[in-house]
Amino acid sequence: MKKNKVITTDDILLKLCQSFSGVLSAATGSPVSYSAMVQKINKTSLKPDIGCFVLFDGGFTGLVVTNFSHQAALELYQSYMLKMGMSAEELAIHHSSDEVADVLGELMNQVVGDFTGKIRRELQVSITQNQPKMLALNKQVLLSVDTNLDRPQARRVSFTTEKNNIFYLELAMDRTEFIQLEEFDQHEECDPDQIIAAAQSHSHIPQKNTTAPVEVDLDLLDELGI
Secondary structure, X not given: OOOOEEEEHHHHHHHHHHXXXXXXXXXXXXXXXXXXXXXXXXXXXXXXXXXXXXXXXXXXXXXXXXXXXXXXXXXXXXXXXXXXXXXXXXXXXXXXXXXXXXXXXXXXXXXXHHHHHHHHHHHOOOEEEOOOEEEEOOOOEEEOOHHHOOOEEEEEEEEXXXXXXXXXXXXXXXXXXXXXXXXXXXXXXOOHHHHHHHHHHHOOOOOOOOOOOOOOOHHHHHHHOO
């Protein structure tokens, strides 16, 4: 009898980690690696200095939270902008600058786009995501999607940049299993370098002295229970 292949929640987390590492490494031109050890947590939360969250829905529901120290945020921002051709003198030097939030938000959008593509190809499941929300924080903010999940699970993974700065990925989603009943052909996987190049060709370098504050979707925060 054929043994059916089973994909668990932790397998989905691994695919997400691979998207983070692959896309950020390609975007910044420097290695971004993740820990082989994963921590079980009870709640996801936004933490200082910069937090980002993305909700996804469709084949399964979940919440992705990324928490950056100001050192990690600035390193990723500066590496990305230098790779795009901006001079070092033009770069923001404070993690709370609008330019930093804009760039990190764009990077998170590319990461989640790569992840949803992986899920579509490898699991034949379609999921959609909202626009990543970036917030500069000085206090911890708890986030929850428990009202939408029957058996919620949460995980935290640490990532390390080239300069050994640490940031954290948190994932909350329903405990689930995908069981492969039959063999199927996967579509050709996209190269992260192609994703970055396409994103850069359609984006503009953030201008200095941007006065527009980071907007927060209040309805979305209400839905999350904040």
